[in-house]
Amino acid sequence: MTETPLLEVSGLRVEFATASGMAAAVDDVSFSVAPGETVGLVGESGSGKTVTSLSIMGLLPREAGRLAGGSIVFDGTDLTRLSERRMRSLRGSAISMVFQEPMTSLNPAYTVGDQIAEAVRRHRGAGRRAAWEEAVRALDMVGIPGAARRARQYPHEFSGGMRQRVMLAIALVCKPRLLIADEPTTALDVTIQAQLLDLLAELRRELGMSMLFVTHDLGVVAEICDRVVVMYAGQVVEQAPARAVFHEPAHPYTAALLAAMPQAETEGEELAYIPGRPPALGAWPDGCRFADRCGHVAEVCASPVSLAETGEGRAARCARTSELVLGGAR
């Protein structure tokens, strides 16, 4: 843990325009990713995972959102202070991102080969021909059979899983040092999901890159992540090595997530779930944001809590964490 991190996000705050003024969708988010490490970013829908990822890429929707504070240091440079021009030269070459929506993330009007080769030409200044060959190689690498032929086809000729492989090829073709994978498998069916996860783990090892893996599925985290960052309502509520989180979660929300995980053995039983819904954007309480869904809520929870260290490489945002004994994965 003494190694200098490749990516260090600290105090990140992102605001969106809502009906009742600006509201922070991401609030005081800090975490880091070491070289070669895979970090899982976990949380329910709307917890701010995608917003965090887009902030790192510098791709927040311009008209609605704005970066309101914090720093994102990548390889020693603060990306939040970088000019758009220099940020562009990093995008797709040093940092890449695979999006949540495989069906719509490819341009329907161009062949997939063209869309991969484009990145090569942009960052390597390669010629048309060389870039095309590189694109075919990338398609082959992500496990698309008949890559040379498939490169000349259009996105609508690919299935969802295959399209996500194409997205992966676009992201990886310039051998980035950090890959942000935003729920790359959520939209796909289970068997395809498993194949793609295996592929991702394998490629990560092969290329020796770091990865920020966004998901709301802790099972996936267990499979491929070294460390986990759990988000709730725009904040980081827990951070820990993956194994530790599974055995002894330090935050009641993490524990609830673990309890809600579908288990092979408990199939047929009613799925556990976390009762209630997260508070809406802009309607966040001053105290612990998980309080009104938490089974361990007490008076202290009404006052603000900060992320505090709970052990070696671990931190949690819970006022009662030291007194609680929380159950791990079943």
Next chain:
Amino acid sequence: MLGLIGRRLLVLLPLLMVISFLVFSLILLIPGDPAVALAGDQPDPKRIAEIREMLGLDQPFFQRYLDWLGAVLQGDLGRSLFTDVPVLESLATRLPVTLSLAALAVVFALLLGFAVGSLAALRPGGLLDRFATVAASAGIAVPYFWVGMALVSVFSLGLTWFPAVGYTALSQDPVGWLHHLAIPAIALGLAPAAAVARQARSAMGTVLRGDYIRTARAKGLGPFHVVVKHGMKNAAVPVVTVLGTEAARLIGGTVVMEQLFALPGIGQLAYQAVFNRDFPVVQGVVMAAAVGVLLINLIVDVSYGYFNPRIRQT
């Protein structure tokens, strides 16, 4: 692609037949005896007989139509009652002028409309967007012939930057060609440009919010590349559709513009033919215009396949 074009052409054939019949039927609108009506102010019997002979008026209507159609299929559209020049020949010599005017107007409309529409779409609700919305409303409504007159008044007569009238062939003097056609083409292209801008604004507005635009930006592409390469091709289908409609309407406008700017095109031919009541020429012009519209529709149809690969393969 060629197969697609061929199939479209086959579909057009029956339509062309009906159109040709309607065009031929125009003669039924002539009040009284056509031969007398077309013979001029002081018809002498010899001339009347001549016209009757030329138009085959002593034969039954359907017989005449079939004869005419047979001739048309062999490229014979008849001769002018006035100059005796074959109609097809007149059309052919004048086609480049009208085509130049129309093509320049369309190019102008496409460039200006797409540029303004895309820029407006980049910042919805921004200053340019609001200005463009108002300008487009005005541009669609403003009479093109009046715009032409106003431009002549300012740039030809006032500043003398452009010639007020006349035409130079592209093959002879490309610069002079552009110089003579600039004002009428801009005037004629303004309303289509406004229509294109509106359509481009709305189409680009949707397209630029698309996920694949984010993917393109995530590759590190700059805004120009993102908008022009990844935006335009996807926004093109509705824009081209509007452009096709506007281009068809623009054919009508060439009649007025050629007259105002003394351009020796098909529109001017039509105008003269109308004043001389030169029936075969009128027939020829209407037929040519209808074919022109059909061709524009064909081009638009075929272009869909280029812009949207999904259409191409089904």
Next chain:
Amino acid sequence: MSATTATEGGPAAAVRPHGFWYRYRRNTPAVIAAVVLTLIVLASIFAPLIAPHSPTTTDVFNRLSAPTPSNLLGTDMLGRDVLSRLLYAGRVSLFAAVLAVGVAAVLGVPTGLVAGFVGGRVDWVLNRIADVLMTFPTLILAVAVIGVMGPGLTKAMVTLGVVYAPRLFRVVRGATLGVRAETYIEASISIGTRPFTVLRRRVLPNILPPLLVQLSLMLATALLAEAALSLLGLGAQPPTPSWGVELGGAFNQIRSAPDLVWAPGLAIALATLSFNLIGDGLRDSLGREIHRRSR
């Protein structure tokens, strides 16, 4: 009793803010356009009362005069008062536009209703006729018909009306098809309501919004076409004043009096712009009603 009125008043009051007038009034350009158009129409109708001079009295000693208190917009090449001619021209031009659109409506609306309702072969045939008519550039066909029949504003406008008819046909047919797909029409017919009543009560309210929009836009097109034809000497014949005739006359003098083209052009532009903006305003404020009904 009071409770009943409250519940009845409740939904009505809730609906009102979404009513047509409420939405139309919030569209400033459309409101301004409606005011401008009303002024133009009134000025044209009352031209004989307002016009300071006769539109046809010539004055050879006062040709191409600059604006003066007596001739607010100056005089033309025959010494006629430009303002008076413009006012009278408005009557001719606006009437011509209404004539063309009227012909289009008389031809297009009933056929559209029939095609939409009857469907089948009738629909097919009417559609093919519309296809063919829409292949002709309107202005060229009008020019050709005049070439055959001789110049005249009425002939020109009737021709335009015929060529415009397919557009109204399409709009009405489309709206009718949409209405027919809804079950309540069949329900009303099956409970024995007379077809005409069904038409008036159920169909018309659904067809009217898109039809009004189209009519408004078409009036603008017809006005432009009148101007173009008259400008070429194929429509209204001098000395009858029409906006196109005025513009054509002015253009002939453009070298000696370049400013004469502004006023008639502006009159045409204002009128067409107003029709267009009103059409857009109607579309935006009627649009949601169409949507709600068809759901």
